[in-house]
Amino acid sequence: MYQLQYFQFPKDFIFGTADADLQVIGEEHTLKNENSLPTMWNHFAQSSPEVYKNQTPMSGIDRYHLWKEDIALMKELGLRHYRTSISMARIMDKNRKPNMKAIDWYKTFFEELRKNEIAIYATIYHWELPQFLSEKGGWKNRDTAQYVADHSLIAHKYLGDYIEEYFILNEPVQSTFYSYHIGEQAPGERDLKGALAAVHHTLLAQGLTFRALKSADKNVKLSTVFNPSVTYAASSSQDDIKSAQYAFGYHTGMFTDPTYLGKYPDYMLELFEGKMPQIQSGDMETIKIDHGLHSFGVNFYRGKITRYNPISDVRFEEVRYPQGVKNGMGRPVYIPPTYPEGLYDILCELYYRYHEHGMKQIYITENGASWPDTLNEKGEVDDEFRIFYLREHLKQVEKAILKGVPVKGFFQWTFMDNFNWSAGYRPESVYGLVHVDFETMKRTPKKSFYWYKDLLESHRLP
Ligand code: BGC
Numbered sequence: 001m002y003q004l005q006y007f008q009f010p011k012d013f014i015f016g017t018a019d020a021d022l023q024v025i026g027e028e029h030t031l032k033n034e035n036s037l038p039t040m041w042n043h044f045a046q047s048s049p050e051v052y053k054n055q056t057p058m059s060g061i062d063r064y065h066l067w068k069e070d071i072a073l074m075k076e077l078g079l080r081h082y083r084t085s086i087s088m089a090r091i092m093d094k095n096r097k098p099n100m101k102a103i104d105w106y107k108t109f110f111e112e113l114r115k116n117e118i119a120i121y122a123t124i125y126h127w128e129l130p131q132f133l134s135e136k137g138g139w140k141n142r143d144t145a146q147y148v149a150d151h152s153l154i155a156h157k158y159l160g161d162y163i164e165e166y167f168i169l170n171e172p173v174q175s176t177f178y179s180y181h182i183g184e185q186a187p188g189e190r191d192l193k194g195a196l197a198a199v200h201h202t203l204l205a206q207g208l209t210f211r212a213l214k215s216a217d218k219n220v221k222l223s224t225v226f227n228p229s230v231t232y233a234a235s236s237s238q239d240d241i242k243s244a245q246y247a248f249g250y251h252t253g254m255f256t257d258p259t260y261l262g263k264y265p266d267y268m269l270e271l272f273e274g275k276m277p278q279i280q281s282g283d284m285e286t287i288k289i290d291h292g293l294h295s296f297g298v299n300f301y302r303g304k305i306t307r308y309n310p311i312s313d314v315r316f317e318e319v320r321y322p323q324g325v326k327n328g329m330g331r332p333v334y335i336p337p338t339y340p341e342g343l344y345d346i347l348c349e350l351y352y353r354y355h356e357h358g359m360k361q362i363y364i365t366e367n368g369a370s371w372p373d374t375l376n377e378k379g380e381v382d383d384e385f386r387i388f389y390l391r392e393h394l395k396q397v398e399k400a401i402l403k404g405v406p407v408k409g410f411f412q413w414t415f416m417d418n419f420n421w422s423a424g425y426r427p428e429s430v431y432g433l434v435h436v437d438f439e440t441m442k443r444t445p446k447k448s449f450y451w452y453k454d455l456l457e458s459h460r461l462p
Contacts, residue, residue, distance in 0.1 A: 007398045009459040014409030015452075016081030017074075017433065018366050020126035020170070021090070023418040026060035033064070034101040036090040037130035040138065041421070044186035048422075055424030061416055061436045067109050069443065073434060074415065075116045077449060078456040082118050083167070083365060083411045085126035086159060088151040094132060096150045103158045110162035119164040121411070123225065124152045124209060126170040127186070127421075134187050139176060139198035149208035156216055165221040167297055167365065168209045172202045173227060173251050184422055192313050197277040203258050207286035214292070224259070224289075225297030225365045228252040230346040231304045234319045239308035243316035246271065247306045250314055256350070260357040262288030271315065290358030295408065297365030298350070300393070302333045303342030328371040328428035333389065340392040343367070347400040347407060361408045367393050368413035370420075372428040373435055373446060381435045381446035390448070394461055412452060416443065 009015075022041060030036035045056040063070060074082065090102035113120055125148050133144055152168070169175075179185040181195035189195075206224060213220050229251035233240040249268040257265050262284045269276065306316040324332035324339075333339075343364075351359060369389035373381045390412065401407050417436040423429035425438045433449040436442070454462040 003402060004395050004398050013459060014081045015456050016083055016409065016411040017079060017415040018083035018411040019414045019418060020085045020123065021087040022057050022128045024061050024063040026062045026064045028058040029064035030090050030102065034090060034099060034105065036102060037094065037132060039089045040129040040131045040134035041127065041186045043131045044188055048188050050184055050188055050422050052422065052424035052426045057419045061418050062441050066441065068112060071112050071116055073443060074118055077453050079118055081121065082113065083121040083123065085123035085128065086155045087128040088125065088148065089128045089130045092151045092154050098154045098158060106159055110159060114162060120162050121165050121167060122163045123167045123170050124148065124155065127175050138187055139201050140194045142201050145201045145205035145208055148205040149212045152209045153212050153216060156213055165223055165294060167223050167225045168206045169202065170225045171227040171299055172255050176202050177250060193275045196272055196275055199254055200277050200279065203287045204283060207289060210289050210292060221294040223293055223295040223297055225299060226255055227299040228256065228346050228350055229304050230342040231306055234305050234307040243306045243308040246314055247304060247316045256354060258287045260290050260354045260359060293358060295361045295363050296359050297363050299366035300343045300346065300364060302331065303339050327369055329423060340396050343393050344396040344399050347405045348403060351405045361406045363409035363411065364397060364407065365411050366413035368431045370429045370431050373430060375435065375444065381444060383446045383448045386448040387451045391461055
């Protein structure tokens with residue numbers, strides 16, 4: 001598009017980076033120094049065949065000790081907006097009392113960020129469930145929802161002064177369906193009924209947290225982060241088109257409809273007949289937040305193509321075409337023939353569907369590429385693919401803005417290479433602007449770091 005060559009992002013457009021506490025901190029340090037609660041992910045990673053070499057979040061990238069050095073690099077990047085999570089396994093004990101040692105760590109970290117004029121966007125739940133809660137059923141257990149709301153109150157009471165905006169959840173489809181139905185993520189279960197209970201309780205956690213924080217402080221900015229999937233049918237057959245609708249419902253509608261409309265999509269309820277958990281009276285009112293959300297966060301990595309599968313309990317299966325552009329983990333990032341356009345499509349689709357129901361402004365809360373980066377003889381990392389990926393997606397953001405979709409920010413995933421859940425520390429699964437040697441913990445800015453720095457300064461695609 002002609003205008004894109006000259007596009008200037010508005011002055012107040014937010015460019016940031018994102019990460020999550022458990023992916024960077026090094027759980028061994030918090031267990032030892034803060035008496036934090038062992039996490040479900042640590043437990044799962046040790047034994048699950050889903051996890052690359054059974055690597056755990058124990059070492060992370062030692063943010064616990066290297067925070068000052070990391071903030072200095074953020075400063076060098078010119079970062080002004082940083083999304084991270086406040087871990088419930090750290091700041092709250094089993095009896096829902098604050099863990100002051102962890103809170104003090106966050107205070108020191110946040111104070112240094114403030115000194116460097118870096119605003120903090122805090123995710124309340126980025127999958128840091130303590131193992132003891134997982135043993136009580138995890139997200140299948142309704143009580144988990146209240147634990148999260150209680151954790152948010154502790155976070156706000158002790159750390160709220162530092163927080164610009166909260167994101168209540170991160171990618172609920174991952175922590176529910178992919179964790180309890182597909183079994184790829186912790187705790188690795190494969191039972192649709194259990195997963196549907198997890199979905200309901202996660203949405204309940206979102207609603208309870210929203211209400212708890214709003215009553216503690218009516219001015220607080222509360223938002224949430226989903227990873228809505230843009231889905232296209234593999235063919236024009238009615239069945240395939242229907243499969244794309246089910247895939248959209250599974251990944252997106254099951255979360256966005258309750259949040260903005262206060263109900264689950266009818267076609268999904270029909271599909272899940274007899275499997276939904278008991279919905280208690282008042283639940284849907286608690287879950288519906290609509291106009292209350294300050295921003296809606298979209299994590300976007302790729303699109304999906306689906307075809308109908310009559311045997312599957314969700315009636316769709318993903319089709320992966322060999323000729324698509326792939327990321328370092330072999331996952332298609334472009335649906336052939338092109339497809340960062342998927343980001344544009346999903347932004348328009350969401351905004352048109354929900355803006356009359358309270359969707360105000362949108363942030364891209366994660367976008368980035370994994371690639372097996374290596375240091376060359378000069379000790380540099382030339383990650384052209386990551387730059388290409390980011391540039392193509394940012395063009396789609398520009399297009400959406402020109403189309404009238406109020407996209408107000410973009411958080412690159414992720415500032416530094418880190419522990420990537422089931423992919424562990426697999427070399428192909430790193431997304432950082434900064435390379436981390438997982439043995440020595442040495443940090444080296446990649447080429448994309450300098451590219452992003454340029455963008456942050458000029459607000460224009462380099
Ligand atoms: C998650 C991140 C993760 C990233 C890259 C998202 O699903 O929110 O925590 O590291 O994707 O895989």
